[in-house]
Amino acid sequence: MRIFSGIQPTGEKHLGNYIGAIRQYVDSQEESDPVICIVDLHSITVAYDPEDLRESTLSLAALLVASGLDPDRCTLFVQSHNTNHAQAAWMLSVVTSFGELRRMTQFKDKADQQEFVSVGLFTYPVLQAADILLYQTDAVPVGEDQRQHVELTRDIAERFNSRFGKTFVVPAVVTPKLGAKITDLQEPAKKMSTTGGTALGTVQMLDEPDTIRKKIKSAVTDSGREVRRGEGKEGIENLISIMSVSTDQEPEAIEARYDGAGYGDFKSDVAEAVVELFAPIQERYRELRQDPAELQRLLAVGAEKARALSGPTLANMYERMGFAKP
Numbered sequence: 136m137r138i139f140s141g142i143q144p145t146g147e148k149h150l151g152n153y154i155g156a157i158r159q160y161v162d163s164q165e166e167s168d169p170v171i172c173i174v175d176l177h178s179i180t181v182a183y184d185p186e187d188l189r190e191s192t193l194s195l196a197a198l199l200v201a202s203g204l205d206p207d208r209c210t211l212f213v214q215s216h217n218t219n220h221a222q223a224a225w226m227l228s229v230v231t232s233f234g235e236l237r238r239m240t241q242f243k244d245k246a247d248q249q250e251f252v253s254v255g256l257f258t259y260p261v262l263q264a265a266d267i268l269l270y271q272t273d274a275v276p277v278g279e280d281q282r283q284h285v286e287l288t289r290d291i292a293e294r295f296n297s298r299f300g301k302t303f304v305v306p307a308v309v310t311p312k313l314g315a316k317i318t319d320l321q322e323p324a325k326k327m328s329t330t331g332g333t334a335l336g337t338v339q340m341l342d343e344p345d346t347i348r349k350k351i352k353s354a355v356t357d358s359g360r361e362v363r364r365g366e367g368k369e370g371i372e373n374l375i376s377i378m379s380v381s382t383d384q385e386p387e388a389i390e391a392r393y394d395g396a397g398y399g400d401f402k403s404d405v406a407e408a409v410v411e412l413f414a415p416i417q418e419r420y421r422e423l424r425q426d427p428a429e430l431q432r433l434l435a436v437g438a439e440k441a442r443a444l445s446g447p448t449l450a451n452m453y454e455r456m457g458f459a460k461p
């Protein structure tokens with residue numbers, strides 16, 4: 136069972152990234168050797184600062200390891216360190232239609248936030264398909280917002296296979312049972328996001344404990360009093376999901392426990408649960424950041440493994456598509 140996923144280095148990583156994705160990567164190490172890619176080539180499709188990209192790439196590697204990714208039990212690497220991705224993306228772009236890319240909701244959302252809309256932002260999902268398909272991936276753990284991209288990847292794989300012969304495994308999307316879409320604490324209709332959300336409604340993984348407390352205690356809820364899920368209770372439902380994942384309890388148990396309690400007490404407990412969840416990760420992160428040479432070494436080992444895993448598929452693509460041998 137091959138598991139592959141990707142995460143962008145730029146922008147601070149938040150509670151939604153952790154619950155929707157990072158935690159799934161860590162858990163998947165139990166059953167397989169997941170391939171986790173820091174997708175720096177994707178980050179350059181919108182306005183960015185080169186110095187910041189270099190720093191945030193190392194910073195994300197440290198954060199992922201601090202969260203529990205073990206470089207001995209997974210393949211953790213930086214996308215640009217394996218040039219197979221860019222090559223495969225070019226080839227896959229000829230089996231992807233303009234119309235398909237135009238329908239991608241993430242493109243529309245991101246394009247609206249940019250002064251300069253790059254062609255790279257438009258073809259971004261093709262590079263994502265290349266990431267996934269190069270590793271003969273069976274399952275892609277992601278948050279709900281990436282479902283459309285993985286579904287497009289499936290269509291691209293099927294089209295390539297039927298035109299050039301079976302080359303790729305057609306991957307499945309895997310979203311977590313709870314927390315596939317963590318919402319902004321201030322605007323429960325929106326997903327939590329560093330770029331599109333509110334600052335007060337986005338809990339960063341590296342926020343100070345008091346900042347986490349302040350953000351969660353000021354979460355927007357509803358005018359009722361019951362701690363339960365349901366219509367019109369999106370804010371509370373989001374907090375129940377956060378509490379559930381942070382403390383490993385079923386939502387039903389949380390609803391029963393807070394039956395009759397006010398929102399204030401519930402929010403304080405959610406805040407403490409998140410502070411406790413992130414405290415050991417933050418501590419380990421700070422230690423890892425002290426030693427950039429060690430991080431570079433881990434990533435070099437990861438890149439080597441990634442090149443070895445993806446090389447045969449890329450060679451197959453060249454062969455099937457009819458390129459003359461060099």
Ligand code: TYM
Nearest residue numbers: 140141142143151152155156263277278315316317326327
């Ligand atoms: P990115 O970097 O925006 O997000 C990383 C992961 O976090 C999930 N996520 C969320 N989950 C729940 N609630 C939220 N509010 C929330 N916000 C983000 C995302 O779904 C994602 O799983 N295009 C991808 C990166 C990528 C990729 C890939 C993913 C590139 N190649 C190949 C999978 C496979 C992205 O921008 O994720």
